[in-house]
Amino acid sequence: MSLTLSLENAVVRRRGKAILGPIDISLEELHFTIVLGPNGSGKTTLLRVLHGVERLSGGTLSLSKPGEHARRAQAYVFQSPIMLRRSVRANLAYPLQLLGCPKAEIEAKVATWARRISLGDALERPAPRLSGGEKQKLALARALIRDPEVLFLDEPCANLDGRSTREIETLLLEAHAQGTRVIMTTHDLGQAKRLASDVIFLLNGAVHDAGLAESFFERPNTAQAQAFLRGDIVE
Amino acid sequence: MNEIWAGLEAAFWLIITLDADLVEITLRSLHVSLSALVIASCIALPFGAWLAIRRFRYRRTAIAVLNALMGLPPVVVGLIVYLLLSRSGPFGVMGLLFTPSAMIIAQVIIITPLIASITHQAMRELWSEYHDLLISLNTTRRQRIVTLIWDGRRALLTAALAGFGRAIGEVGAIMIVGGNIDHATRVLTTAIALETGKGDFALALGLGFVLIALALAVNFMIHALSRTEREGTW
Numbered sequence: 451m452s453l454t455l456s457l458e459n460a461v462v463r464r465r466g467k468a469i470l471g472p473i474d475i476s477l478e479e480l481h482f483t484i485v486l487g488p489n490g491s492g493k494t495t496l497l498r499v500l501h502g503v504e505r506l507s508g509g510t511l512s513l514s515k516p517g518e519h520a521r522r523a524q525a526y527v528f529q530s531p532i533m534l535r536r537s538v539r540a541n542l543a544y545p546l547q548l549l550g551c552p553k554a555e556i557e558a559k560v561a562t563w564a565r566r567i568s569l570g571d572a573l574e575r576p577a578p579r580l581s582g583g584e585k586q587k588l589a590l591a592r593a594l595i596r597d598p599e600v601l602f603l604d605e606p607c608a609n610l611d612g613r614s615t616r617e618i619e620t621l622l623l624e625a626h627a628q629g630t631r632v633i634m635t636t637h638d639l640g641q642a643k644r645l646a647s648d649v650i651f652l653l654n655g656a657v658h659d660a661g662l663a664e665s666f667f668e669r670p671n672t673a674q675a676q677a678f679l680r681g682d683i684v685e
Numbered sequence: 686m687n688e689i690w691a692g693l694e695a696a697f698w699l700i701i702t703l704d705a706d707l708v709e710i711t712l713r714s715l716h717v718s719l720s721a722l723v724i725a726s727c728i729a730l731p732f733g734a735w736l737a738i739r740r741f742r743y744r745r746t747a748i749a750v751l752n753a754l755m756g757l758p759p760v761v762v763g764l765i766v767y768l769l770l771s772r773s774g775p776f777g778v779m780g781l782l783f784t785p786s787a788m789i790i791a792q793v794i795i796i797t798p799l800i801a802s803i804t805h806q807a808m809r810e811l812w813s814e815y816h817d818l819l820i821s822l823n824t825t826r827r828q829r830i831v832t833l834i835w836d837g838r839r840a841l842l843t844a845a846l847a848g849f850g851r852a853i854g855e856v857g858a859i860m861i862v863g864g865n866i867d868h869a870t871r872v873l874t875t876a877i878a879l880e881t882g883k884g885d886f887a888l889a890l891g892l893g894f895v896l897i898a899l900a901l902a903v904n905f906m907i908h909a910l911s912r913t914e915r916e917g918t919w
Contacts, residue, residue: 503820521823532818535811535836545822 452631453515453523453599454478455500460509462495462655470495470655472509477600477633482626484642484663485635487652488684493635494529496652497602500633501526522549525593526602531585533577538569541577541588545596563591566621583614590618594625601625603634607641619645639679643667651675653684692890696898699891707892711899714872717785717859718852721792725852726845729797733804733844734830734837737812748805754798759791763858766791770862783864788872791858796848803847807840808833846904853900873899 454477461471470492477483477500485493498504499511501524513520525545534541542560551559564570567587572580577588586606593601603622607615622645626632636642642649646663651670659666659675670676678684699707736748768774770782770790781787811833819829834841856874863870865879873896880889 501821503817518823526817526821528817528821532815534815534818534832548822548824548828 452480452629453513453520455514455600456512457499458510458512460499460511461507462492462499462504463507468507468655470499473655473657475650475657475660477631480626480629480631482622482645482647483631483633483650484646484648485633485650485652486639486642486678487635488678489637491652492655493652494604495655496650497526497604497633497635501602522596523599524602525596525598525600527586527589527593527604527606529604529606529608531582531589533580533585533588535576535578537574538564538577538580538588539573541592542595545592549596559595563595567591567617583610583617586610586614587617587621590621594621594630598630600631600633603632605635605637607636607638615641651678653678688886688890691887692894695887695891696894697891699895707895709868710871710873710876711895713785713870714853714874714896714899715903717788717792717872718849720789721796721852722845722849724789725793725797725800725848728793729800729844729848730804730834730841731830733801734808734833735826736801736805737808737833738826738829751798751802751805755802757795757798759795759855759857760861762794763791763861766794766858766862782862783866783870785863785870787862788859788870791862792852792855795855795858796852799851800844800848803844804841807837807844811837811840842907846907849903850900853896853903 456476456478457473459471460473462469473496485496487493495504499506502511502521503526515523534544536544539560542563543556546556546559560573561570564573567584567590569575569580569584569588572584577585580588590603590606601622606622607618610618619641622632622634632645634645643663646666648661649659649663649666650657651659651666651672651674653674659671661671666675667679670679674684698704736744736751741747766787767782769776770779770787771777772782781790812829815829815833815836819832824832854874856878859870859872860875860878863872863875865871865875871879873892877889877892877896880886880892
């Protein structure tokens with residue numbers, strides 16, 4: 451059984467001000483979830499809370515597997531890709547080395563993933579010197595190389611050109627087809643429509659609408675969601 | 686000015702003729718300072734990295750104390766080590782006073798805070814860059830420290846070289862705990878102090894130039910071995 455996550459009455463406060471919650475959501479089925487919402491709506495905080503890199507000020511995060519297994523079953527791709535000051539090869543190998551994988555397995559997986567992200571000829575290049583698109587693809591490959599059950603992505607295609615965006619979307623759809631549950635934030639409604647199987651719409655730190663993508667895009671339940679889909683400024 | 690030329694000449698002849706005494710005290714200087722550097726680095730590098738990633742109640746105080754310890758007066762360190770190692774001291778039974786081991790101990794105490802403090806500064810910046818990724822990958826504290834030390838190794842090289850620079854040029858502490866005994870604990874700096882006291886400025890300057898050349902040679906060698914210039918822009 452794959453990892454499921456749920457938040458119950460979850461709240462995050464910073465300097466006394468609630469920036470997320472209270473939120474109750476359950477992420478059980480193998481969906482491709484897109485988290486939508488205007489700037490400052492709490493999308494990134496929601497992802498960080500679900501992944502466990504940000505602590506809750508109140509409420510609970512429940513995981514279907516024990517803590518250590520649950521953490522190992524997740525991966526996160528940040529909006530600004532964080533590159534280790536190492537080669538492309540070493541960046542890809544790093545998560546597998548942490549898991550104690552055999553050297554032969556690491557080398558085989560690194561070669562496979564480098565080819566998949568079109569960096570097969572750049573294995574020895576320093577990762578921090580790659581272009582923005584290459585860095586984001588490398589960050590995604592580094593996340594997927596561990597075969598995570600749940601993959602979080604925080605606006606992975608922000609500031610990328612069309613070609614890099616398409617390559618990343620292809621990788622994400624392949625990963626999802628192979629059984630990875632994807633939870634991703636985006637500002638790009640077109641991308642949301644292309645990828646989402648379900649949608650969570652956040653506004654001011656609260657869930658204003660949630661459901662299957664088709665019904666959300668055709669018949670949003672709230673006036674704010676309707677305004678957001680129209681392209682209006684939503685506050 | 687004449688004395689400086691005479692010093693250069695003396696240094697030139699000491700090196701050209703491979704003066705036996707010079708070779709002996711140079712090797713001893715290297716032995717003492719490099720041993721102190723290795724021991725201090727083993728303590729200071731992980732400690733500096735640990736201090737960068739660990740949050741605890743008196744962390745700011747610990748950092749302030751560490752930074753203050755960088756300015757430890759060597760003479761005071763020498764005096765304390767002397768008292769600890771003297772016959773009536775708690776470690777007197779070990780018979781380390783007036784040996785190179787005592788000099789190494791004193792130098793370790795002097796350079797460890799310096800290396801740890803520079804390491805902490807470098808690791809703090811790297812940790813702020815890596816923080817989210819390493820937390821996300823569920824790394825253990827040990828894995829984080831190892832990753833920071835490995836990826837920040839060029840900054841740490843600077844820390845180690847600063848430590849070596851302080852150790853090789855140190856005179857106050859090792860004079861007290863080593864005693865500047867000929868063929869036993871005499872090193873370049875204590876020999877310079879002795880020759881200056883005797884009024885032989887040319888020889889003292891000659892030894893000084895040898896000391897500077899030695900420090901430069903070690904720095905160049907470490908930079909060359911670690912390929913700093915070739916990969917330093919990562």
